């Protein structure tokens with residue numbers, strides 16, 4: 001059942017709530033802070049009844065409705081992105097399952113598969129998913145789940161979802177769409193079976209709420225995901241759902257601004273002497289590159305604050321090797337130690353570029369066209 005969306009995404013997100021409050025007609029949905037519901041009072045309009053808030057809650061149902069519509073399927077919400085990732089694996093894997101995932105996947109996903117699911121017998125292949133021929137070789141009839149991140153994080157490499165959908169040999173294809181968002185990529189339309197989000201990132205967009213969701217167009221998988229939601233109990237609070245929904249109303253505006261910032265930052269980085277491997281997939285706000293003094297650069301920046309996470313309105317810088325590298329063993333370190341990852345916010349792109357320019361000067365790296373005017377040791381070597 002593919003929900004067809006007649007309106008543009010902008011209209012859908014701006015208009016989605018305001019239908020819940022029949023008593024006062026509030027334009028914004030109220031927050032339903034209740035654990036339980038009076039069973040003698042059923043909704044007059046035949047709307048879905050509620051009984052207990054772990055099982056369901058009006059704020060959660062409304063947010064599931066809009067997220068499902070944005071991805072073209074049915075959504076199930078969880079209390080974090082990792083709870084959503086876990087639910088996706090839980091929904092399809094058994095103790096005989098083999099899963100294929102990117103060697104440079106999100107660190108928490110790698111930890112879940114390598115350290116937790118491995119204890120229950122789930123086996124895995126970690127590969128470079130940008131190589132479709134390699135994926136085709138690794139996927140066997142025993143493969144239950146193929147996990148894709150496009151773009152990858154922090155490498156920001158591109159992965160061809162449509163081609164992988166063509167060689168999945170009966171496995172379930174799941175795409176972590178956290179960085180692309182439905183503004184730039186709708187994986188179900190590319191042949192994916194599950195779409196996973198950390199809603200803590202771009203979807204809520206203001207770095208103030210942790211959450212996650214899994215979207216599918218299969219009623220069977222959706223039912224299974226809701227059973228997992230209720231039986232594991234990792235559900236988002238009504239306030240979390242409210243905050244995520246409020247952020248979502250400006251998703252399209254924010255994503256354009258993030259993309260504009262990242263484009264300006266990428267163009268600048270490509271002009272700096274000594275910087276290499278500048279990666280930006282051409283959409284969204286994430287940029288990574290290699291820099292000889294990565295930690296010093298993170299310290300020298302002021303608008304880009306040194307913090308993990310991404311997708312908020314404010315810019316952040318992260319050196320993944322020193323900030324999360326100790327979370328994982330060798331498998332995590334699929335990229336060089338001098339990798340820097342920027343989450344470009346919605347500030348004025350000129351200010352972001354000025355902050356980078358000043359920080360690069362402080363650590364002795366300068367723009368190519370200026371090296372003659374302001375010689376540095378690198379310029380003479």
Ligand SMILES: *Cc1c(COP(=O)(O)O)cnc(C)c1O
Nearest residue numbers: 080081082106153178198200211
């Ligand atoms: C942050 C993130 C997650 C995990 O989400 P949480 O909300 O932090 O639990 C999963 N995948 C990607 C790509 C992420 O960036």
